[in-house]
Amino acid sequence: MNPQSPAELRCPRSGDPLALRNEGTEVFCSTCGTSWPIVNGYPRFVSSDHLASFGLQWNKYEVAHDDEDRATFQAKTGVLLHELLGQRVLDAGCGGGRYSKVAGEAGALVFGADHTTAVDKASQLCGHLPNVRFVQADLKHLPFEPQSFDFVFSIGVMHHDVRTRNVFDAVARMVKPGGRYAVWLYRRNQWWQERLNDALRRRTTRMKPERLERYCRFGAWLGGLPVLNKTLNKIVNFSAHPNWENRVCDTFDWFAPEYQYHHTVEELSGWFREAGFDNLQVLPPEKSGRFYRWTYEHNLLIGSGVNVVGRKCP
Ligand SMILES: [Zn+2]
Numbered sequence: 535m536n537p538q539s540p541a542e543l544r545c546p547r548s549g550d551p552l553a554l555r556n557e558g559t560e561v562f563c564s565t566c567g568t569s570w571p572i573v574n575g576y577p578r579f580v581s582s583d584h585l586a587s588f589g590l591q592w593n594k595y596e597v598a599h600d601d602e603d604r605a606t607f608q609a610k611t612g613v614l615l616h617e618l619l620g621q622r623v624l625d626a627g628c629g630g631g632r633y634s635k636v637a638g639e640a641g642a643l644v645f646g647a648d649h650t651t652a653v654d655k656a657s658q659l660c661g662h663l664p665n666v667r668f669v670q671a672d673l674k675h676l677p678f679e680p681q682s683f684d685f686v687f688s689i690g691v692m693h694h695d696v697r698t699r700n701v702f703d704a705v706a707r708m709v710k711p712g713g714r715y716a717v718w719l720y721r722r723n724q725w726w727q728e729r730l731n732d733a734l735r736r737r738t739t740r741m742k743p744e745r746l747e748r749y750c751r752f753g754a755w756l757g758g759l760p761v762l763n764k765t766l767n768k769i770v771n772f773s774a775h776p777n778w779e780n781r782v783c784d785t786f787d788w789f790a791p792e793y794q795y796h797h798t799v800e801e802l803s804g805w806f807r808e809a810g811f812d813n814l815q816v817l818p819p820e821k822s823g824r825f826y827r828w829t830y831e832h833n834l835l836i837g838s839g840v841n842v843v844g845r846k847c848p
Contacts, residue, residue, distance in 0.1 A: 546675035579671040587790035589650035592630035595783035609820035611716035612843040618642040627691025631656025638666035716843040722796040738789035754781035771836040811844030
């Protein structure tokens with residue numbers, strides 16, 4: 535457990551420094567008089583709200599795999615691990631903390647923020663890393679100094695808010711001039727896939743988690759079948775990850791959250807430019823293979839991403 539130093543925290547409302555109070559059980563803003571509890575060593579600025587399914591899934595499933603997570607981190611951020619040494623890094627929507635761990639092990643000072651109780655899992659996963667800290671917070675109202683991070687990344691998170699763009703813009707404000715910002719969002723698929731997916735998710739997002747998990751285990755079983763796991767999942771999404779537990783978790787991750795928006799590269803690149811970023815780079819998908827690339831380029835891969843990294847203009 536690496537308790538948060540309040541010196542790093544700012545009031546999400548006034549932007550003023552916070553102090554510890556009540557024998558270290560809460561952080562307090564003397565400007566607006568608000569206090570927030572510290573639970574299991576980490577300050578909690580929000581409760582999970584509509585994102586509670588993520589707290590459930592990340593605490594329940596063991597999905598971190600060191601080699602895979604390092605490769606995915608580099609593919610989805612465009613940043614190499616050796617570049618992170620000594621950098622101040624924000625993992626916006628850290629979930630169970632697998633990418634905070636990657637960045638922490640590479641020698642960065644990492645702050646992981648997540649709206650849900652997944653930070654409890656993240657803090658366990660990174661318990662051996664004193665340079666990695668967490669907060670439970672709304673990404674639109676982060677308790678940090680704006681423009682204070684050398685590198686900010688957000689992998690597969692922002693599209694779960696009521697409005698993706700609001701999260702993108704709020705997190706973008708955390709990047710230092712000259713710093714980098716990498717964002718991965720769900721890609722918009724063909725219209726018929728979007729329609730079918732919306733109809734399915736209208737049902738699944740209302741299911742009790744236990745019931746939905748039973749469907750997801752069926753999806754995970756399909757995801758283990760050769761041929762079918764590369765064809766049928768262009769119609770109904772389920773994960774084809776080689777590991778069973780990741781397949782169940784990824785499939786649940788798709789069907790449980792209340793909001794899930796899909797975006798285009800043009801849209802995401804436009805947000806970067808309007809927020810004052812240049813040197814934009816559209817990152818290619820991690821997987822290769824001719825069939826994979828063809829389906830990806832035709833927006834047929836459900837659950838694939840649009841992925842851009844940019845530099846904040848000085
Ligand atoms: Zn305040």
